[in-house]
């Protein structure tokens with residue numbers, strides 16, 4: 001399954017510009033969460049987003065005495081897998097990522113296997129997994145490859161397994177960019193480090209891909225309060241980090257309370273079964 005970097009760059013039919021950008025970004029940021037979250041946000045705001053993603057993922061993974069197999073797609077340096085392993089030390093996690101540097105960091109940080117691969121190219125060589133984690137990766141796949149990529153991901157999931165998918169939602173974009181104004185002060189992902197993009201999904205477009213592939217959405221969570229107050233939180237945590245922590249605790253509680261509503265959200269978290 002391991003594909004050499006040179007083979008990816010020279011022969012892959014997939015998006016090599018995306019690969020080059022991620023390799024560069026991984027070199028710039030290493031294990032700094034800014035590399036895989038928002039470059040321009042204060043650390044405590046990124047930590048808040050990280051905690052929300054991680055809490056949702058851990059809530060779905062049943063604590064089991066059996067060894068469980070987890071695939072982390074677009075694993076980065078292990079931001080999600082490292083704390084998952086702290087909670088579930090018997091889990092066997094396999095990471096895949098297009099960036100050789102992130103794959104190396106993932107191996108070092110987790111002590112688990114990781115391979116350089118495009119998710120578009122994922123086959124069945126890795127076997128079946130109890131859980132597949134895919135956090136903000138499909139957003140970098142070209143539209144024409146999305147449906148097939150999604151089906152290939154599902155082919156790696158065991159029958160009662162769960163795909164834990166988090167992707168950006170276009171419903172949150174106006175709040176994240178303050179209706180376009182914030183691109184001027186570069187706090188959103190599109191202006192991060194290397195100028196790379198990535199899609200925010202319309203609710204129906206990602207949902208249709210999931211449903212058309214024959215999968216079932218068991219749950220959907222959102223992050224509405226963080227989204228609606230995005231600019232306020234940004235300014236507050238930037239200027240007053242200590243009380244900012246208290247504010248973020250309050251926001252987390254309100255987000256938890258409203259997570260199943262259909263309010264705008266920068267991300268949607270899907271729990272998916274085949």
Ligand SMILES: C[S@@+](CC[C@H](N)C(=O)[O-])C[C@H]1O[C@@H](n2cnc3c(N)ncnc32)[C@H](O)[C@@H]1O
Nearest residue numbers: 022036074075076079097098118119135136140
């Ligand atoms: C926004 S980061 C998220 C990283 C990690 N999932 C996390 O949440 O910490 C996106 C990751 O996906 C990887 N990636 C981007 N396009 C990919 C592709 N086509 N196939 C596999 N990985 C990809 C990048 O190298 C990067 O590590």
